[in-house]
Amino acid sequence: xxxxxxxxxxxxxxxxxxxxxxxxxxxxxxxxxxxxxxxxxxxxxxxxxxxxxxxxxxxxxxxxxxxxxxxxxxxxxxxxxxxxxxxxxxxxxxxxxxxxxxxxxxxxxxxxxxxxxxxxxxxxxxxxxxxxxxxxxxxxxxxxxxxxxxxxxxxxxxxxxxxxxxxxxxxxxxxxxxxxxxxxxxxxxxxxxxxxxxxxxxxxxxxxxxxxxxxxxxxxxxxxxxxxxxxxxxxxxxxxxxxxxxxxxxxxxxxxxxxxxxxxxxxxxxxxxxxxxxxxxxxxxxxxxxxxxxxxxxxxxxxxxxxxxxxxxxxxxxxxxxxxxxxxxxxxxxxxxx
Amino acid sequence: xxxxxxxxxxxxxxxxxxxxxxxxxxxxxxxxxxxxxxxxxxxxxxxxxxxxxxxxxxxxxxxxxxxxxxxxxxxxxxxxxxxxxxxxxxxxxxxxxxxxxxxxxxxxxxxxxxxxxxxxxxxxxxxxxxxxxxxxxxxxxxxxxxxxxxxxxxxxxxxxxxxxxxxxxxxxxxxxxxxxxxxxxxxxxxxxxxxxxxxxxxxxxxxxxxxxxxxxxxxxxxxxxxxxxxxxxxxxxxxxxxxxxxxxxxxxxxxxxxxxxxxxxxxxxxxxxxxxxxxxxxxxxxxxxxxxxxxxxxxxxxxxxxxxxxxxxxxxxxxxxxxxxxxxxxxxxxxxxx
Numbered sequence: 001x002x003x004x005x006x007x008x009x010x011x012x013x014x015x016x017x018x019x020x021x022x023x024x025x026x027x028x029x030x031x032x033x034x035x036x037x038x039x040x041x042x043x044x045x046x047x048x049x050x051x052x053x054x055x056x057x058x059x060x061x062x063x064x065x066x067x068x069x070x071x072x073x074x075x076x077x078x079x080x081x082x083x084x085x086x087x088x089x090x091x092x093x094x095x096x097x098x099x100x101x102x103x104x105x106x107x108x109x110x111x112x113x114x115x116x117x118x119x120x121x122x123x124x125x126x127x128x129x130x131x132x133x134x135x136x137x138x139x140x141x142x143x144x145x146x147x148x149x150x151x152x153x154x155x156x157x158x159x160x161x162x163x164x165x166x167x168x169x170x171x172x173x174x175x176x177x178x179x180x181x182x183x184x185x186x187x188x189x190x191x192x193x194x195x196x197x198x199x200x201x202x203x204x205x206x207x208x209x210x211x212x213x214x215x216x217x218x219x220x221x222x223x224x225x226x227x228x229x230x231x232x233x234x235x236x237x238x239x240x241x242x243x244x245x246x247x248x249x250x251x252x253x254x255x256x257x258x259x260x261x262x263x264x265x266x267x268x269x270x271x272x273x274x275x276x277x278x279x280x281x282x283x284x285x286x287x288x289x290x291x292x293x294x295x296x297x298x299x300x301x302x303x304x305x306x307x308x309x310x311x312x313x314x315x316x317x318x319x320x321x322x323x324x325x326x327x328x329x330x331x332x333x334x335x336x337x338x
Numbered sequence: 339x340x341x342x343x344x345x346x347x348x349x350x351x352x353x354x355x356x357x358x359x360x361x362x363x364x365x366x367x368x369x370x371x372x373x374x375x376x377x378x379x380x381x382x383x384x385x386x387x388x389x390x391x392x393x394x395x396x397x398x399x400x401x402x403x404x405x406x407x408x409x410x411x412x413x414x415x416x417x418x419x420x421x422x423x424x425x426x427x428x429x430x431x432x433x434x435x436x437x438x439x440x441x442x443x444x445x446x447x448x449x450x451x452x453x454x455x456x457x458x459x460x461x462x463x464x465x466x467x468x469x470x471x472x473x474x475x476x477x478x479x480x481x482x483x484x485x486x487x488x489x490x491x492x493x494x495x496x497x498x499x500x501x502x503x504x505x506x507x508x509x510x511x512x513x514x515x516x517x518x519x520x521x522x523x524x525x526x527x528x529x530x531x532x533x534x535x536x537x538x539x540x541x542x543x544x545x546x547x548x549x550x551x552x553x554x555x556x557x558x559x560x561x562x563x564x565x566x567x568x569x570x571x572x573x574x575x576x577x578x579x580x581x582x583x584x585x586x587x588x589x590x591x592x593x594x595x596x597x598x599x600x601x602x603x604x605x606x607x608x609x610x611x612x613x614x615x616x617x618x619x620x621x622x623x624x625x626x627x628x629x630x631x632x633x634x635x636x637x638x639x640x641x642x643x644x645x646x647x648x649x650x651x652x653x654x655x656x657x658x659x660x661x662x663x664x665x666x667x668x669x670x671x672x673x674x675x676x
Contacts, residue, residue, distance in 0.1 A: 041498040093461060097454040116435040116501060119457055120494055123431060126461065127490045130468055134483035141479050145472035152465045156458055160379040163454060 013069040018325055021062040024073065025055050028081045032128070044109045044121035045128070048088045051106045056333070057191045058084040063329065064195030064209050067322050076198045078135035079144060083191045085132060089125035090155055092118050097163065136198065143197050151190035158183025171249050173258065177218065185217025208312045215309035216330050222302040223334060225250040229286055230295055241282030247272050251301065252294050259292050306334055351407040356663055359400040362411065363393050366419045370466070382447045382459035383466070386426045389444045394671070395529045396422040401667065402533030402547050405660050414536045416473035417482060421529045423470060424486075427463035428493055430456050435501065474536065481535050489528035496521025509587050511596065515556065523555025546650045553647035554668050560640040561672060563588040567624055568633055579620030585610050589639065590632050597630050644672055
């Protein structure tokens with residue numbers, strides 16, 4: 001029998017495998033104790049949590065807790081679950097507002113039930129998120145709540161701006177970047193920051209991991225805009241050109257509108273007003289993007305955020321070896337479809 | 339100059355005038371610092387808070403804090419504001435679900451804007467409620483969050499049951515009482531309990547004031563059911579018989595269905611299916627209620643809850659003089675239209 005004890009530096013805390021953290025999240029979600037009745041309130045909650053998703057956001061919370069050497073990973077699990085519950089709340093309500101029929105390849109809650117069920121079960125998911133936050137260690141609770149509440153209000157603001165932009169005649173690139181930052185990126189930042197706070201990170205450390213998350217989020221969204229037009233549909237799993245057909249004001253379209261000369265602008269406006277030939281519309285708008293060199297423009301913008309993200313990660317005052325899992329996850333997220 | 343100091347018992351803490359507490363709530367609401375942009379998110383929030391309401395629920399929080407001799411009333415103001423913000427969140431979302439055109443005599447948010455604006459600004463009101471809770475003193479925060487989260491989930495359950503009952507063929511009196519308890523009464527109980535917790539009340543004291551609030555709430559709702567049919571419209575300010583026209587499953591209708599013999603039941607069912615003559619429907623259903631003695635039945639049920647409420651209040655281990663303001667408020671609420 002080997003009784004030797006591995007010799008470690010005094011300040012070294014061993015890290016978790018990502019799979020072990022994912023298991024904690026899966027166990028935590030399975031263990032929420034969602035009531036059976038009223039069925040029309042809680043069945044949709046269960047449904048949303050069962051149709052899955054990759055659970056990236058709660059994983060970020062636990063990975064950040066691990067980065068800052070949390071002494072007891074159980075301290076961070078409720079916050080991670082709160083992040084996932086909040087994400088599902090926002091999906092249920094956004095899908096109603098956007099009239100989306102499908103989510104993760106399944107019928108959305110308001111389609112499978114109705115809008116009222118979507119509103120109320122969404123509300124309940126948000127309340128369930130706060131019920132998890134209430135389980136966070138008391139010493140961290142005010143900071144956790146502040147981080148979460150600020151994020152939650154910003155996500156609502158982002159969703160409102162996204163809806164406002166649909167009806168707006170002109171949206172600037174800066175306004176667009178602000179919108180995606182609020183609607184999707186601050187949640188990644190807050191998920192990470194909450195893990196850091198629970199691990200007792202310094203203010204500087206918590207801010208840096210937040211910045212890393214926000215910048216990864218913006219880069220990810222810009223990549224999503226690119227993939228809509230330039231991805232291999234077999235790899236990406238979505239129909240190419242959906243944003244073009246919907247006249248969605250993506251970074252690509254806004255940049256094209258900004259760069260186009262009068263003749264090109266007039267052609268582009270023509271295609272925006274035309275809904276007669278879907279595949280021709282996609283091809284013609286893509287051709288305009290190609291002629292203007294839009295893809296390279298967006299790649300450059302994306303790369304700027306990727307670099308800012310890694311600069312923030314590099315600056316975090318912990319051993320470089322602890323940063324490897326987050327760096328790998330970010331790399332995987334930001335290399336989709338390539 | 340009179341320099342005499344009033345001689346008080348050592349353990350006596352002077353009480354606040356109700357008006358002084360109401361002023362704190364008004365100041366707190368005026369001071370929320372609601373952002374200007376995005377206007378479609380925050381204008382409806384401001385609108386809901388400006389069209390008023392009597393602010394009974396936040397007043398209950400401060401009155402309970404006063405009952406238990408809170409040392410610094412400012413400790414309780416954020417929780418009181420959270421209660422009012424939560425109440426407004428639930429009104430905005432319920433009004434969408436119930437297709438209500440008016441609230442407090444003004445157009446509802448989803449009517450004045452649209453459903454999407456109602457969903458998202460409602461979400462924001464809920465998040466704003468939690469932002470206030472985060473300001474509660476840290477030593478009370480876990481208990482406050484538990485009380486609030488339990489209440490919030492129950493209010494959603496109550497709203498779901500209310501919607502389920504609209505489509506249900508048979509609803510028992512017990513199911514109805516459970517629904518109104520969840521939908522409207524636990525908020526009064528929780529509002530009071532939060533004030534008690536912030537004042538350092540014992541578990542017993544906090545539970546008793548909670549029970550008082552819940553029973554006052556149920557009695558109030560039963561009174562509301564009575565007033566729909568039997569109030570003087572000039573005093574009540576609502577059209578008489580609205581519940582009858584909507585076939586609303588109130589305590590009156592459920593009791594009538596329970597008590598009616600076969601012939602009466604058949605007449606009642608006939609009127610429920612008839613929408614041709616509004617005023618005749620109201621008069622005929624009222625006549626059935628009168629013949630069955632329904633009003634007295636509901637008054638008796640109401641009185642049972644009123645008595646239970648005062649029994650709980652009486653049992654609270656503080657000086658009887660401190661209970662006078664809450665007793666007066668409950669009396670005023672439970673004597674409307676009489």
